[in-house]
Structure formats: C-alpha cells, structure tokens
Amino acid sequence: MLSRLRATAAISTALLIAAGASACTSASPSAEAGGAESGGTTTLRVTSLSLCNELSLYALDKGIFSKHGIDVKLVNVQSGSAGIAALQGGSTDVAFVSPQALLTAIQEGVDMKIISDGGETTKDSQGIIVNNSSGIAGPADLQGKTIAVNDLGGTIVTLIEAWIQAATGQKSTAKFVALGFADIEPAVENGKVDAGAVTAASVQKITASGKGKSIGNPTFEQVGATPNALYAVTSSWLSKNPKAAEKFVAAMQEAADAAKQPANNTEKFAILSKYCKTPAETLTQVAEIAYSGYIDMKAFDNAVQQFKKAGVLKPEFDAAAAVPEFARAK
Template sequence: MHARRLLIGVVPLVLMVTACGGNEPATTTSDSGKKLDQVTLTLNWYPYGEHAPFYYGKQQKIFEKHGIDLKIQAGQGSQKTVQATAAGQTDFGWADTPALLAGVDSGVKVKSLGVFLQTTPASVQSFDAEGIKTPADLKGRTIAGTAGDALSKTFPIFLKKNGLSDSDVKVQNTDPAGKIAAVISGKTDGLLGYASDQGPTMQHKAGKPVSYLRFSEHGLNFYSNGLLAGQRILASKPDLAKRMVRAVSESWAAAEKAPEPAVSSMEGASEQLPPKAVLAEQFATTLTLLHTASTQGKAPGVNTEADWQQTVDVFAEAGLVGKPKAVSDYWDQKSALKG
C-alpha cells in the first residue's frame, strides 16, 4: 500500500479564522460563538476502527467543549507520526509507544501524553484451519513479519517466554502491506500483526475465520498506541496539551458506551476506509485493550509509572531502546490524566 497524505473529515464549523504569530495555533469561532484552538492530530495510519473515538468526539462536539477545533489527518506509520509531531508538522500524534521510545532514544523531542491502548494487540494471526492455538503450535511454521518493526523485535521475547527459540519459527520478511496477502496465498502460515487491525481485514477478504495468539495472553505485555506532543506544544501551550488529553479521554469513554454510533461517525473519513463490518470488529477488539490490571475502572488514558517501566524494560531487552531513560523522559506527567 502506498501511503499518501489525506485530509480527513474537515467539517466547517468555523465562522472566523485568526492567524496567530509565533508558535500560537490559529483560532476559530464556532457556531455558538466559542473561541477554539485549531488543532491537527495525525494518526498512525489510514483511518481504521481503532480511530472511531476521534471522529465520534468531533461529531459529538466533545473536542469543541474543550476549546478545540480538531482536524484529523492520516498517517504513514507510527515512526513518521512521531517524527512529524516532534518537528511541529502536526500539533499532536497518535502512535505506537515502541516508536515513541525509539524516537526519544535517538534524540527526537517528543513525549507521550498518555497511552490509551495499554494491552498490546500484538499477536500471531492465522486462519483457524492452521490449528495454531498455543505457542507450541508455532514450531516449524513460517510467519510473515516486517524486519525491524516492534512486532518482529518482540517476537523472540514472546518465543523465549513460551519455551521456544528463534530457530523454531521462520519469520519471512514481508512489507507491511504484503503480510495479509502472504497468508491468504498460503506462502506463510500466519502473520505478526495487531489483533485490532489486520485480523478482521484478513477474515473479511478471505471469508475464513481468523485465530489470534496474543502476546498479552502468553506472558508478554507492553504499551501500544497513545497520544503524543512535541516540545513546541508542551513548552508554549501546556494548557492546550491538558485540554487535548481530556478531550481524547472523554471521546474514548463516550465511544466505548456507543460503539455503533462511534463506528458510523467514521463514514467518509478516507477512500481507504475498511467496510463497516470490519471497522466494527476492529473497534470491538480495540475496546479490550484499554487497561492493564493497574488501571481497570479508571478513565481511558490514565497511565501508571509501573506499566511504563515494564514497557521500557521490554523494549530495552528487544534492543529497540539502546539507552533506557527515566519514565519521565517518555511520558509528560504534567499534562497526563491523574488516576
């Protein structure tokens, strides 16, 4: 899939645009006369079911309630979203925590405002007929993966935790867009992917049920996608960062209570938008990822230092982080939601 930049869901509630100098975002005035900060949010990829809360929050005017006129943009992978956020090319980003850790490790000035997908969707995905029900069933299999990404980096740790070695499973290097095709064509027995993304798409395309061997259910969990901001926003607009975190959390809470309307709010978001049935399944799976044992019952996006440290430790072991830093170097607790 060749990613191209899209502008998504730009609804003109604006009566007036005021360009502000320096690092100040432009402002707009809503139909009700409320002054709003124009804010861009760049996703990790093209819109799919996981992103429903952003569209729902916009539709339900939750962002407007927090003084934000939100524009949602497609991304081209978490790594690029992290870089764009740090460079000030977007106000906020939505990206995978491993990409954030790797970015900070290499000197990129960006921080998380809170991870929302706190149970990793990382999994081995295969058709039910393959019979891959436990880690032991992977022995002698060929799995599609993408060299250097977080999934391929953590897969050896997953294998080790389950009594297997790297040599027990062949990982066939495949570009991200080609992994599903590799499984459907029979070139591989499964793929390394996210349960909230590729699996429902593969099931829809092939018309065959898909099984998931989730890392989190077999001894390995780490943080996944969350909200981030660069130094420009954190330094010059700390109040905006706090409002954005709260608007996103409230949008996720509202979407969790109304999954069908939330998915429907994505209509027209992108030419690449999956079918509604796929979106619904993606979002249903996403809702199972919102908490760890430490954050059950808390608002979406509330993090703990212990969960952050566990994630840093996993990716240090995986070699994605060369020089682990303090949790505060990755997570901006000044802007974060309090538990």
C-alpha cells in the same frame, strides 16, 4: 539487539521521508496566538492510521475535541515511524505512534513528550493471524516464517520475537515485512506472507471468512496490559502550547469514558466504520481495547520493562521522564 537496530533504522528512514505524510484536509500550523489559551479554538494536526480502535477518530466526529476548544485536522500516515517523521518535519502537531517506535526515537535523541494514551491492550484486542492451511498452530511454528507487521520499528516485532523465543527456547529466526494494516489480512489469506500482526477487526474478518485464525496475542500474553498506542508532541511545541496539550488529553479521556458506555456503541461503531472501512455491524463483534486518555503508568511501565528485557531500550533509560505529570492517570 536486532529489534533495536530494526527500530532505529525504521525511524531514521522515516525521518528522511517526512514529506510523505499527507493531510486529508488543509490545516494551518498550530499556534496559541488566538487559540485555546486566549479563549478561542486551537487547530491541531493529528496523525491517523485509520484504525478501527483509534480513539481520536471517535473524539473528532463526536464533537468532543470541539467542545474542548480544539479543531483537529487529520494527517494520514502509513505507520507510527512516519508519524514521528511528520512531527519532526513540522507537517503535524500530534503523532499517533506505537510505544516502542516512540520510546526508541526518544532514546535516540528525538526530543518528544508523550501527552495522551489511546487505550490499553486486552486479551483479544490484537492477534497474530495465519491461513488455516498454513500448519501454524502457535508461536513455535513461526520460526523461519515471514510475518507482516505495520511498522518494522514498532512494539509488535519485539514482542513476537520474545514470544517465539519463549516457546522454542531459541532465538527467533522469523523474518518481518512491513505492510499497511489494510493489506496484512489479504496477504495472509492469499499466502503472500505466513502470518500477520493485526487488530481485532482483522482477526474477526479472517475468522469469519473461514480462511484463517488467530494463534494468540503476544502482547497481552507476555506483558499484560500495555498502551496500544500513544500520542506525542515535540518538546518545543509543548512548551509553547501547554494548555492545548492539556485540553487534548482531557478530550481524549472524555472520549474514552464515552466509548466504554454500551449506550454509545451504535454511534461509536458508525464513526469508526467510516474511517477503517469495516462495516459497523462487524465492529460490534470485535474485541475492543480498554480505551483511555490519561496514561496508565503501570501499563506504560509494563511495556518499558519488556523493551528493556529485549535490549530495545537501555537499562538506564528513564522512559517516564517523557510523560508530563498532566498526562498521567491519577
């Protein structure tokens, strides 16, 4: 229940600050008139967190979106909840959001559809990092500690709380603070927070520095493979732009297939390095997510069932109804 309240509060706050999302290039509103359905190019404004495993960034620079008749303009946001706010406020067309923030918003009445995956979690694709001098060795030691996360309404808060409870047999007493992904690893290293939820790139960075380590991946350890993040649109946009949505997910799947090929690693890491500000040579040592464009409904349901178990989603909530048939992996 606590996680549900956090998620709802974070989304409500984000809806009030939609104007805070800033485009990194100028972009005109997306429309099918003269766009993809008429044989031309459709402009799509897509939110980005500039992560080292963000598939849409690879698809953009590799020219895969262009190949599918899509001109992507990135909109920089600080969290998935801010992406939802940008979507509702009309400053973006497609939002990149964590599964929990997205599904909670839909359950609370925000009318959205999920049109693409970005990839599924793996054992080493995420981690909870701590300072080597913290004395924290596992989830039980996180009781009463302060943990930095990117989004208070995101998936990871619920999973960390469940991880702690499973290890201690008691309700989690951890406290959570929101920081940008780029700020979490330095905050852990400098002792400003006790722990932080990060991607594999930050795990590798703090481990290589000799100042910190990962104590595990609560997502994969408890649930197995789940969507790392999802791409959503408003239902009204989808009804007006069905072919653009189908082309978007087809481009994402083509990018996922290319991203899995070792022969493309040099180019892929160079592209992602530009956005996430991590050296390409460092990315070669970082565990990646299992890239995908079409949504693996089994992995999707893994996340949904965990959220229902935690009380974040109501038992009767039909999450699958938010995923159109064209967006599902066959």
